[in-house]
Amino acid sequence: DEIGALVDAFNQMIHTIAKQNEIILANTDNLEQEVHERTKELALANKELEAFSYSVSHDLKAPLRTIEGFSLAIEEDYGQQLDKTALHYLSRVRAGSAKMSQLISNLLQLSRVTRLELNKQDVDISALSQKILDDLTGDHHERTVDISIQDQLFATGDPILIEILLDNLISNAWKYSQKVTLAKIEIGSHAHLGSTVFYIKDN
Secondary structure (H helix, E strand, O other): OHHHHHHHHHHHHHHHHHHHHHHHHHOOOOHHHHHHHHHHHHHHHHHHHHHHHHHHHHHHHHHHHHHHHHHHHHHHHHHHHOOHHHHHHHHHHHHHHHHHHHHHHHHHHHHOHHHOOOOOEEEEHHHHHHHHHHHHHHHOOOOOEEEEEOOOOEEEEOHHHHHHHHHHHHHHHHHHOOOOOOEEEEEEEEEEOOEEEEEEEEO
């Protein structure tokens, strides 16, 4: 799908930038010249990333607004002629387009991380995980999943980036456990060497 293709392209750009950073750190000979050359390459990569971000915003958000607008028009103009099931389907279409719009906004935010300071604050991992799983459950009524979320999971970080991280990991757990008769997804934490380690696991 379009989001998947865009995320793949975005990850490839990030990978390229990361490899360039590794080369900078690995080369000690002629360091000043290497840094100068790599800085120019990084500046070019950032410009390409910025152009990519604009393309995402411009090319994808417009059709999403069309989906949202027409589904709302159908609901308002023909709602009385539709049964509860049809109205529910319409609400899911609107919710899906709203979520995709938010994912695009988050992707754009992620692309600006290298140029903006992180917005660090306390994040309720438990509540955010529950919200993501509620959305997945709403989209897949046919599945039975045993979900366990540890209470009082808190972390300090950028809420948007943490949501992107959790959404990807939890969605993967949901996707790759679908062939199990009774899927189990567990979200929790444990102490390790004086730090708190968060985990998401499935069967």
